[in-house]
Amino acid sequence: MKFRALTAVAALLLAPAAFAGGADDDTLTINGDLDMVTKAAAPDHLSDVLDEVISGWHFRSDETQQLQTDDFENQGMIFVDQAIDQWNTAEGTEGKSCADCHSDPADSMVGVTTTYPKWNEDAGEMRTVQMQVNDCRTNRMGAEAWKYDAGAAVSMEALIASVSRGMPVDVAIDGPAAEYWEAGKDIYYTRYGQLELSCANCHEQNYGNYIRADHLSQGQINGFPTYRLKNAQLNGAHSRFKGCIRDTRAETFSAGSDEFIALELYVKSRGNGLSVEGPSVRN
Ligand code: HEC
Ligand code: HEC
Numbered sequence: 001m002k003f004r005a006l007t008a009v010a011a012l013l014l015a016p017a018a019f020a021g022g023a024d025d026d027t028l029t030i031n032g033d034l035d036m037v038t039k040a041a042a043p044d045h046l047s048d049v050l051d052e053v054i055s056g057w058h059f060r061s062d063e064t065q066q067l068q069t070d071d072f073e074n075q076g077m078i079f080v081d082q083a084i085d086q087w088n089t090a091e092g093t094e095g096k097s098c099a100d101c102h103s104d105p106a107d108s109m110v111g112v113t114t115t116y117p118k119w120n121e122d123a124g125e126m127r128t129v130q131m132q133v134n135d136c137r138t139n140r141m142g143a144e145a146w147k148y149d150a151g152a153a154v155s156m157e158a159l160i161a162s163v164s165r166g167m168p169v170d171v172a173i174d175g176p177a178a179e180y181w182e183a184g185k186d187i188y189y190t191r192y193g194q195l196e197l198s199c200a201n202c203h204e205q206n207y208g209n210y211i212r213a214d215h216l217s218q219g220q221i222n223g224f225p226t227y228r229l230k231n232a233q234l235n236g237a238h239s240r241f242k243g244c245i246r247d248t249r250a251e252t253f254s255a256g257s258d259e260f261i262a263l264e265l266y267v268k269s270r271g272n273g274l275s276v277e278g279p280s281v282r283n
Contacts, residue, residue, distance in 0.1 A: 022208025022215065023058035028277075031071055034166050040273035045173065049204055055274055056217035059207070060282060064229065067281040076158060076227030076279025079151075079234045083159035086152060092143030101140065106163050113164040113276050117265040119176045126180045126261055129157050130236070148256030149236035158225045158234055161278030169222050169271045177265065184266025187259060193250030199267075202244075219244070221264065222271040223280030230283055237264050 028036040038055035046053070057065060071077045087098045087105060102108040113129065120127045123135070130153050134145040146153035173181040188199045202211065203219030210216065224237045238255035241263055245252040253259040 023054045026058065026062075026065060028055075028057055028065070028069065030069055030165065036166055036275040036277060037168065038274065038277075040168075043269065043272040046270060049200075050218075053220065053271055053274055054207070054218055055271075055277060055280075056220055056223055056282060057277065057280060059215045059217040064281060064283050068277070074227065074279065074281055075232070076225070076234055076281060077162070079155040079225075079227070080159045080162050080279060083152075083155040086156060087159065092137065092141035094140065094142045096141050098136070101136075105159055109160045109163050111164055111167060113161040113278065114167050114170045115172070117171065117177075117180075117261060117268065119172070121176075126177065126265060128261055128264055129160055130154075130256070131261075133157070133160075148254075149239045151233070154225045154234045154236045157236065158279040161225065161276055164276040165278070166275050168273050169268060169276060171265060171268050171272060173265070173269045180262045180265050181269060183259075184262035184264070187263045188266055192245050192252075193248030195248040197248045199244070218270070219267065220271040220274060221267050222274040223277035223282070225278050226280050226282050228282050234279060237267070241267075 023039070028038050030036065036055075036057075038057055040053050042050040042053050057068060067073045067075070084105075087102075090097045090100070098105075116129045116132070117126050119125075120132075125131075127135070130146070130148060133153065133156055137143040138145050146156075171177075191198045191201070199219060202216055207216050207218045221237045221240075224240070225234045226240070227233070228235050236255065238257075238260040241260055242252045242255065
């Protein structure tokens with residue numbers, strides 16, 4: 001098994017990037033009326049390496065793709081419903097709920113996901129959506145922080161993403177974000193583990209090819225959080241990064257680490273122009 005996996009990776013890396021992309025030509029419309037941009041011109045910072053950025057949706061089977069076209073079939077939406085209950089529940093020493101300050105997420109949270117991770121001037125830090133929610137929980141509600149990528153945290157992140165579906169990802173990479181972006185880019189091109197593979201080796205140079213039974217995508221995160229059929233739960237981007245690094249047989253960073261916050265910013269910026277899809281469905 002180990003041997004087979006290794007030869008598969010070797011074969012993958014020997015395979016010439018013979019055909020561009022291997023992405024299908026399907027189009028994604030949700031609930032019959034929300035058209036998603038799943039292919040877009042690559043942002044300027046990628047112009048040396050890619051012409052087009054492509055959502056991971058294009059690399060999945062028709063059956064998996066179908067699940068994302070209807071909120072009644074998208075099991076990620078079950079977790080969004082749970083987060084709506086959470087949103088309306090008072091917690092912590094202040095006895096407040098998210099709703100007390102932010103009313104309806106369908107009004108107050110529109111567009112938020114398009115710009116995160118985002119520099120927070122007052123705190124002097126790069127903030128992911130989960131960090132921002134924890135800041136509200138601890139500093140404004142007097143409630144406990146959620147563990148990074150824990151169920152409640154990812155479900156809330158999915159609720160917040162869901163009201164931005166169809167809007168283009170547009171994270172800032174200049175100003176105070178620049179140093180985080182550079183750090184994330186370094187990680188993206190670093191070869192990890194016994195297999196000595198970087199994110200780019202798989203997701204930039206070999207998307208469209210198969211690795212074992214998996215059709216490699218560009219590893220975009222416009223669809224996060226993602227409901228995976230494999231583990232039947234919502235998955236945060238950091239957990240996905242962890243899994244990918246572990247597959248190279250390397251030690252990995254933890255969810256919520258500075259490294260993964262920087263990597264999230266960088267990977268998200270590679271999808272600037274694609275629609276927010278969270279919660280998406282993948283295998
Ligand atoms: C006591 C009022 C209060 C409560 C309760 C509260 N927040 Fe906030 N929240 C704020 C304020 C004020 C800001 C703006 C803070 C800033 O810009 O630094 C904010 C900002 C945010 C943002 C960022 C919005 C943006 O445009 O960048 C998110 C996301 C958010 N809150 C989510 C939540 C969630 C989820 C909960 C419940 C778990 C919650 N908040 C509870 C007051 C609150
Ligand atoms: C050995 C090859 C390999 C390496 C190296 C690798 N990945 Fe992946 N990755 C995969 C495979 C296979 C999948 C599942 C199929 C797909 O969506 O590409 C995947 C999926 C993903 C997804 C989910 C995409 C979606 O649409 O849901 C993201 C995000 C991702 N990878 C990011 C990364 C990042 C960031 C790195 C570097 C830290 C990395 N990967 C390294 C093979 C790899």
